[in-house]
Amino acid sequence: FRELHGDRCFGDDRAIITGFGQIGRERVLVVGQDKGKNTRQKIACNFGCPNPEGYRKAMAKMKLAEKFGIPIVTLIDTPGAYPGVGAEERGQALAIATNLHQMSLLRVPVICIVIGEGGSGGALGIAVGDRLAMLEFAYYSVISPEGCAAILWRDGSQAPKAAEALRLTSKDLHKLGLVDTVIAEPLGGAHRSYHDTVYNVEKYIVKTLRELKRTKVENLLENRYQKLRSIGVSQTENLRRKTQAGKDRIKAALEAVPSKSKRVPAKL
Structure with missing residues (x-):
């Protein structure tokens, strides 16, 4: 693994680590929180809360990986983007929004894995890709249960109730179709055996990369677009959209075939 530093704009955010490495036999760019x-x-990494320069650093390195045709793997573990005044002045919202847009257009496979906390926009800023996976006991949510309880009930003790309503576990999100794969953890959690956890994550990455690398770039981008468009849509509406998309492709294929009137008659 060879780490790359800096966003070429302001500074080097230690809350986000980027660099090129090798997973199995696959060369990849790794972006991790x-x-x-x-x-x-913890102080140097701002407790895992990235600043705008962190997201800009991530995007700069993703563009570099795209240039050389190298797949991208992001590892998500953050309570959220840093909400400080300085971060806002340097364009926190714009940095995250830019990443959402640019990651959806990357012409290389992108695999995103939530390995711990998946907190709000801080996680979303590096979570747009072709596949989204979660460790078994990770969570992914628009807000923490404590924050949700404080807003809705003005009572932090209501956090368990908020967590249930948020449906933030890997199992719930997989049922909702937001997460593609749940990666098993060792008995008792990932911290009980880092070796087994890394093995499971590596196995998933290698298998998924082989699948995605067989897909044409145009199909990769189209599938990614449809995946993003399906978020928050009911299963019935998803089925209608897929059916309509299939009809459109068939229609386009038929229109590409020359009509009988334009065909050159065969010589007898």
Whole structure:
């Protein structure tokens, strides 16, 4: 793994780590969020809350990977984007929005994996891709249960009730169709055996990359677009859209075939 630093605009955000490496036999760009382990690291990483320069750094390196045709893997673990005044002044919302737009257009396979906390826009800023997976005990939500309870009931003790309403677990999100795959964790959680967890994640990445690399770029982009458009839509509406898309493709194929009147008659 060779780490790359800086966003070429403001600075180097330690909450997001980027670099080229190898997973199995596959060369990839890895973009991951880092919370740090001890107090000094946590402060340096801003407790895993990225600033705008972190998202700009991630996008700059993704563009570099696209240039060389290298697939991208993002590892998501953040309570959310940093909400400080400085971050807002440097364009926090714009940086995240730009990533959402640009990631949807990348002409290389993009795999996103929630490995811990998937907090709001902070997670979404590097979570647009062809496949979205979650570790078994990770969560992915627009807001933390504590924050939701504080807003709705003015009572932090209502967090369990809020968590149930948010449907933020991997199992719930998989049922809703927002998450493609749930990656199994060792008994008791990922922290009980990092080796087994890494093995499961690596196995998923290698298998998925092989599948995505067989897909033509045009189909990759179309499938990614349809995946994003289906978020928040009922299963019935999804089926209607897929049916209509199929009809449109058949119609386009038929129109591409020359009519009988335009065919050159065969010589007898």
